[in-house]
Amino acid sequence: MDYSEVLNRARELVNENCKVCKDCNGIVCKGKVPGVGGKGSGSGFIRNREKLNDVKVNLDTIIEEKEIDTSIELFGMKFEYPIFAAPIGAVPLNYSPALDDYEYTEAIIEGCKEAGVIGFTGDGVKDEYYDLPLQVVKEHDGHGVPTIKPWEKEEIIAKIKKAEKSGAPAVAMDIDAAGLVTLALLGKPVGTKSVKELKEIISSTKLPVILKGIMTAEGAKKALEAGAYGIVVSNHGGRVLDHTPATIEVLPDIAQAVKGKMKIFIDGGFRSGLDVFKGLALGADAILIARPYVVSAYGGRAEGVKIYTEKLGNELKQTMIMTGCHNLKDINKNKVFI
Numbered sequence: 146m147d148y149s150e151v152l153n154r155a156r157e158l159v160n161e162n163c164k165v166c167k168d169c170n171g172i173v174c175k176g177k178v179p180g181v182g183g184k185g186s187g188s189g190f191i192r193n194r195e196k197l198n199d200v201k202v203n204l205d206t207i208i209e210e211k212e213i214d215t216s217i218e219l220f221g222m223k224f225e226y227p228i229f230a231a232p233i234g235a236v237p238l239n240y241s242p243a244l245d246d247y248e249y250t251e252a253i254i255e256g257c258k259e260a261g262v263i264g265f266t267g268d269g270v271k272d273e274y275y276d277l278p279l280q281v282v283k284e285h286d287g288h289g290v291p292t293i294k295p296w297e298k299e300e301i302i303a304k305i306k307k308a309e310k311s312g313a314p315a316v317a318m319d320i321d322a323a324g325l326v327t328l329a330l331l332g333k334p335v336g337t338k339s340v341k342e343l344k345e346i347i348s349s350t351k352l353p354v355i356l357k358g359i360m361t362a363e364g365a366k367k368a369l370e371a372g373a374y375g376i377v378v379s380n381h382g383g384r385v386l387d388h389t390p391a392t393i394e395v396l397p398d399i400a401q402a403v404k405g406k407m408k409i410f411i412d413g414g415f416r417s418g419l420d421v422f423k424g425l426a427l428g429a430d431a432i433l434i435a436r437p438y439v440v441s442a443y444g445g446r447a448e449g450v451k452i453y454t455e456k457l458g459n460e461l462k463q464t465m466i467m468t469g470c471h472n473l474k475d476i477n478k479n480k481v482f483i
């Protein structure tokens with residue numbers, strides 16, 4: 146199987162909600178929440194893509210030829226690439242019932258594991274949206290990062306305990322889901338959290354906690370104060386608030402505030418290894434990718450996920466060769482043109 150076959154198969158299975166566009170850029174699906182688009186005008190998602198396209202890379206091949214090392218160590222594990230599958234909750238509902246939650250997560254967890262990276266799992270209004278993916282993580286020796294919604298504190302802590310039992314190396318919380326209308330519509334509200342509440346949540350576990358949905362340097366500093374291991378610079382793919390800036394636009398300020406003090410992940414419109422390179426150059430330690438991973442899972446299950454990850458990894462390597470980088474530490478803001 147190759148990547149174009151993966152896309153063709155996915156097109157047959159998910160065409161109701163997602164058209165598997167050549168460039169997954171939020172235009173065709175804008176406003177579709179539930180569905181796969183960005184909220185309202187859809188501009189949060191669309192701008193993520195546009196602004197990544199505006200970043201250009203600086204070519205420089207006058208450098209000693211050496212083996213290219215794309216590996217990274219995070220939460221005590223070594224990964225082949227700084228590329229991870231982002232959490233997606235309630236996939237059958239938002240995409241298509243052609244895969245159930247268990248099958249989807251299995252594809253993500255196995256495919257990522259085979260490619261030497263890791264997948265984040267999602268959460269949702271029903272308990273099974275968290276528990277089923279977690280079961281898959283447990284069955285794969287804890288190879289996954291469960292992501293919990295900002296429910297009431299007691300429920301979050303109970304879900305963290307379940308994550309600990311699964312053997313997961315870290316846990317995440319999409320703190321920006323405080324704005325998810327879909328959950329409120331279904332009668333299960335989520336809410337904002339103070340630094341004090343976050344401290345209580347984070348100190349309830351020995352697992353590293355990653356806060357997902359940070360879009361300002363102020364927010365990043367608060368996450369640091371709360372004791373988070375890392376943050377995901379994310380606007381939730383434009384799904385929680387309309388008219389946000391693109392994640393790549395706010396990354397440099399955030400990196401200036403907290404780089405080296407905590408891990409910085411980013412998502413939002415990253416589609417290729419070239420995009421991954423741009424995120425690393427502007428201050429991220431690693432990149433999360435969501436929608437294209439879902440498409441790869443529908444199109445080729447674990448094999449599709451592995452093929453997509455290796456494609457991204459090869460593109461990243463090629464970009465490193467062409468910009469004079471031997472390892473991830475060599476990638477810095479001088480390597481891009483903005």
Ligand SMILES: Cc1cc2nc3c(=O)[nH]c(=O)nc-3n(C[C@H](O)[C@H](O)[C@H](O)COP(=O)(O)O)c2cc1C
Pocket residue numbers: 180181182193231232233234235239266267268269292318319357379380381382383384412413414415433434435436437
């Ligand atoms: C259908 C759908 C469901 C999502 N569910 C979750 C979720 O349960 N938890 C979460 O943290 N993020 C969730 N996200 C957000 C993604 O993890 C990611 O932040 C966002 O899609 C941006 O990445 P992308 O442009 O690569 O898709 C969801 C996104 C989509 C499109």
